[in-house]
Each structure stands twice: as C-alpha cells, then as structure tokens.
Amino acid sequence: MSAVPKRNVVKPVEDHQEKEVISTNYQQAKTRALLRRLSLLGILFGMTASFFAYVHFQDRSQINEGQAEQEALSEELTALQARQTQLEREIELLNDEEYILKIARTQYFFSKDGEIIFSMPDEN
Numbered sequence: 512m513s514a515v516p517k518r519n520v521v522k523p524v525e526d527h528q529e530k531e532v533i534s535t536n537y538q539q540a541k542t543r544a545l546l547r548r549l550s551l552l553g554i555l556f557g558m559t560a561s562f563f564a565y566v567h568f569q570d571r572s573q574i575n576e577g578q579a580e581q582e583a584l585s586e587e588l589t590a591l592q593a594r595q596t597q598l599e600r601e602i603e604l605l606n607d608e609e610y611i612l613k614i615a616r617t618q619y620f621f622s623k624d625g626e627i628i629f630s631m632p633d634e635n
Contacts, residue, residue, distance in 0.1 A: 604610045615621040622628050 612621075616628075620628050620630065
C-alpha cells in the first residue's frame with residue numbers, strides 16, 4: 512500500500528473565498544475611511560461657510576448702521592445750514608436802521624414824536 516497523500520481539493524475553494532472576504536473587508540474599510548474623510552471635510556466646509564456668513568452679516572449690519580447715521584447727520588447738517596442762512600439774513604436786517612426802528616415800534620411800543628400808540632389785545 513503505497514501511501515499517496517490525498518489532495519485537498521476543498522482548500523483552494525476556501526482560499527478563494529477567504530480572498531474574496533478579505534477583499535470585500537478591505538473595500539468596506541476603504542469606503543468607511545473615504546466616508547469619514549468626506550464627512551470631516553463637509554463639516555469643516557460647513558463651519559467655514561457659517562463663519563464667513565456670520566462675518567458678512569455682521570459687516571452688513573455695521574454698514575447699515577453707518578449709513579443710517581450718515582443720513583441723520585446729513586439731515587442735521589441741512590437743518591443747520593438753513594438756520595445759518597436765516598441767522599445771516601437776520602444779521603443783515605439788524606444792521607439796517609429802519610428795521611431796528613420797526614422792531615422797536617412793534618415790540619417795545621416806542622413812538623415817534625407826537626405819535627400815540629394804542630395797544631390791541633392779541634386775538635389768540
């Protein structure tokens with residue numbers, strides 16, 4: 512009886528199945544790593560976008576406040592310029608002697624020689 516070793520025919524099939532399992536596990540691990548990296552990049556991108564959006568809206572708010580203040584100051588400047596023009600006109604009138612006499616007669620009841628002033632009550 513010669514001892515001829517039996518060939519293990521099942522072994523190559525098992526090796527092939529093991530290689531497929533290992534290959535599948537390796538592909539799954541690569542896929543999970545890729546998903547983790549993409550998730551991390553997505554989170555970083557989202558955080559960066561949120562930060563820039565916050566900064567943008569903060570700056571926009573400051574610009575709007577500055578514009579509102581500028582409009583208010585512009586209106587105040589216009590009012591002050593109108594008041595200055597009015598005061599300059601009044602200075603010109605106060606330099607006129609006839610105007611001063613007119614004010615003295617109407618507000619302080621000064622009269623010319625021989626003139627009688629009658630005070631009438633206001634209609635208010």
